Amino acid sequence: MSDPACFAIGDLARQTGTKVNTIRFYEEIGLLPCPMRTASGRRTYNAADVRRLSFIRHGRSLGFSVDEIRSLLALSDQPERDCGEAAAIARQHLRDIEERIARLQTLRSALVGVAASCDGGRAADCRVIEAIAGVALPANA
């Protein structure tokens, strides 16, 4: 209502860089709890929702699936539970994360090398395609 610590869905959207529809979607699939409503039925949020949603968005952008995020959130919702489960989820990601970093770095250096030299050349001589193909097929290099 007029509680200063209490704000609307649009504010939550702005604070977290999330679309309003996406917030409602997360509520629907149970990532966000059903919020309090005003007398007229509008959702109201607080600082805890900002943290939770930021957690979700960053998890997503780092490649965690909604289900993995769900289990991490469930864990933090029930802090008495053993956290080996969280560590297991995290470990599953570690290898994948390291591989992604390595491949992104390979691509990055290829792109950096190309950026200066490529403009105006012919595609036949273009190293971008070569670079990605090379990342794809190191055995052919």
Added chain:
Amino acid sequence: MSDPACFAIGDLARQTGTKVNTIRFYEEIGLLPCPMRTASGRRTYNAADVRRLSFIRHGRSLGFSVDEIRSLLALSDQPERDCGEAAAIARQHLRDIEERIARLQTLRSALVGVAASCDGGRAADCRVIEAIAGVALPANA
């Protein structure tokens, strides 16, 4: 047919780690050319298809959209064209790639730090969630 350099969709799938349905899907959306068919209508592929599909798969796993891959492939299909376009596509990705690397590295070191200490503890003390939340909300750290 009995051409040794010519193989079936299942072989292409195995050689590239792609699902058969996905190969047909790429053909449908124009990423892969319509292949030759045997008399009975089965698709036949060759080494060039393996390279092209590997390029596509690696591009995808590195975060390139199908449309971006399409334009890179179009470029390599018409090597006489100017490659500034390819460089532009690449440059658009460079910034994003660097940001991803940075965030993945932040998460990586958080996960590495957690891995040894976390098992058996309580979720309340678990640093995995904290770590991801931290990556999510650096301003709160």
Added chain:
DNA sequence: GATACAATCTACAGTAGCTGTAGAAGCAAG
């Protein structure tokens, strides 16, 4: 108080990029 305009509501359709399934046909081995 009337009016305009933005924000919100529900409900549902559409998108990207696959993935799975059904049912028929082809092919290779025993």
Added chain:
DNA sequence: CTTGCTTCTACAGCTACTGTAGATTGTATC
């Protein structure tokens, strides 16, 4: 010739959103 795997087409389903329609509410202005 039968068993069993692969392939075929066609289409439905999935994940994670994103957009749109039409109604309602809240707010600022006259």
